[in-house]
Amino acid sequence: MSRDMEDAAVRRPPTMTDVAQRAGVSHQTVSRVLSKHPHVREETREVVLRAIEELGYRRNSAARALVTRRTQTLGVVACHPALFGPASTLLGIEEAAREEGYTVSTVNLRRYTRTELADAIDHLQDRGVEGIVVIVPQRQAVSALKELKVQLPVVTVEGGHDLDLPSVSVDQQLGARLATGHLLAAGYGTVWHVAGPPDWLEAEARSAGWRATLEEAGVQVPAPLVGDWTPLSGYRVGQELAGRVAAAAAGRRSAGRTAVFVANDQMALGLLRAVREAGLSVPDDLAVVGFDDIPEAEFFLPPLTTVRQNFTAVGQASIRLLLGQLDGQAARPDERVVIAPSLIIRSSSVPATH
Amino acid sequence: MSRDMEDAAVRRPPTMTDVAQRAGVSHQTVSRVLSKHPHVREETREVVLRAIEELGYRRNSAARALVTRRTQTLGVVACHPALFGPASTLLGIEEAAREEGYTVSTVNLRRYTRTELADAIDHLQDRGVEGIVVIVPQRQAVSALKELKVQLPVVTVEGGHDLDLPSVSVDQQLGARLATGHLLAAGYGTVWHVAGPPDWLEAEARSAGWRATLEEAGVQVPAPLVGDWTPLSGYRVGQELAGRVAAAAAGRRSAGRTAVFVANDQMALGLLRAVREAGLSVPDDLAVVGFDDIPEAEFFLPPLTTVRQNFTAVGQASIRLLLGQLDGQAARPDERVVIAPSLIIRSSSVPATH
DNA sequence: CACTTGATTGTTAGCGTTCACATACAGGTG
């Protein structure tokens, strides 16, 4: 009985003191070896390392965190992590963090309500993360975050730059300008626009970039159509658009073919299907440009011209900013990183007759 | 100077003792309130809660973990987390874990070498996770894991059931049978197969299910074509297949149209494009069935018949198994969970002439 | 009324680290 209990006690993981005992040194020397302190004799170092090896010892992270006040953990709040963009960003963040010796704890939200966001941040703070990256693509979430007044260092991603927090985002306006400009340059008279949901900052910025480009070119700005990022919404909008294009084609012959800039690739996919079903040809009757460059885009029918975002860079930048806040005690709410997207030209925007 | 230092010291987060002092009780009473111990007078409970509120106190998770020996954290090792399947599984895991009061730390691998896997698991163990979910879709990774002999509870996902570890996976064979059977039933004489990379267990199982179904039906089994999951590889294979189908069509008229079961939706997309470009029609000249039901599949041209996997269920099951191991001390390596997939029929496999 | 019982609170001792400090010894310096 007493023996059993002893055995059970022995089975618990070895501590630094156990290692010290085995190596014939003090626990502090073991600690020094582990933290690569310079003043340790090579011989003792080896003895300690051998003891560590033999016992299968690993430092207790909780004890370490307790005394150092550092958990070496960062939190991430994400939404829609099964979509290509968010998932890629998440990957970039995790890799960059691990590179710097940090672990990442993620909380995924189904919807972006104030409560859910608050709960997520609470959860992470309770777990002792040292800082948080919040992916806040929606206006609603941004204002919720503004009211929350988190005690920890926070970096926002895709949340615009209105907040008094360091932020990283892709230059969505630029992306929209590249797309729209490309279509105008290719000789299309009009560029329609299928926008994302109104409260998404990315949707807004892409709309704004599209509109500005048209205005600057002195072209009339058609009323934007609105989708919700899903292929289905793109399909529905596409049906409507196909109708208008067909009517226009019947009305004025050769008045300059029309084009459409769709706010993401998934909606563009749905739109392509609708256009096909309407018996129209892409790009001859309607040129299409998307946004995101999901892996599938190259194999759409036809292959989709689109705007590529460097999600890895976004992830890396957000970690850089967060760690910057952790090191330099002072928060620098003015730090903004803007990543430039690039246009990938494929056949959905290049008429064969060209 | 000394005042500054005092201020800095004061600024550090309040402890349980601070709360106790303010509430006029012992720190232990505060602890009892927090852990919902029954024997606390309602009045004191309120006083304590108010003090907590006023000081903005939160429990120090490191101190808690140190004494309870529980970090309330689980680790996940994933690969290709930007792909739909893995990302969805990850999401399911995180949600299920959070539901149970656990936090999830993720490590993403670029490639599945033994070293990378070992490093990832090491990293997680160093961080004190209580258990690990490993998504091991490749044979190579499974054998690496076998040799690793991790001390912690481990659950494998999509790693087959050969390991002496609890495991969760989707019944890939069944999925392949549903797909192949559906095509045979629809009257297609032959079902080709585009397989995934050979060392992927999912690819193997899907091949096996396809082969078995054909054999059971007494149909000749064509040599499988092989891709690497990417749309590009599907495109290349599709070009080859289109050539054969065209040749066959020229040779024997109406000898029963052919069909192909592609091991994932992305390759199916590439294949669809190749078939189109070859001037053939899907499903009239060639019926296509995919696997995964990615959100885009419904909007392919034509909409893709495919096999849907319930990734959320996979995530939940893996957490259930892992927590089961944590509670019931004894590891139960015999626990297997198999999730049944379902066939989603769309027009890529239903000829219009039908 | 002494005696058990249960509710409510407090006291003390770790958990396994790191940090600050003390100690011991070697080699140079005046």
Next chain:
DNA sequence: CACCTGTATGTGAACGCTAACAATCAAGTG
């Protein structure tokens, strides 16, 4: 040779919490 300097080690005290054990008091019980 006393004295400083730097290297190499050990000692003791936190870190902030929970668990185990006391202690106190009110309410029943025989």
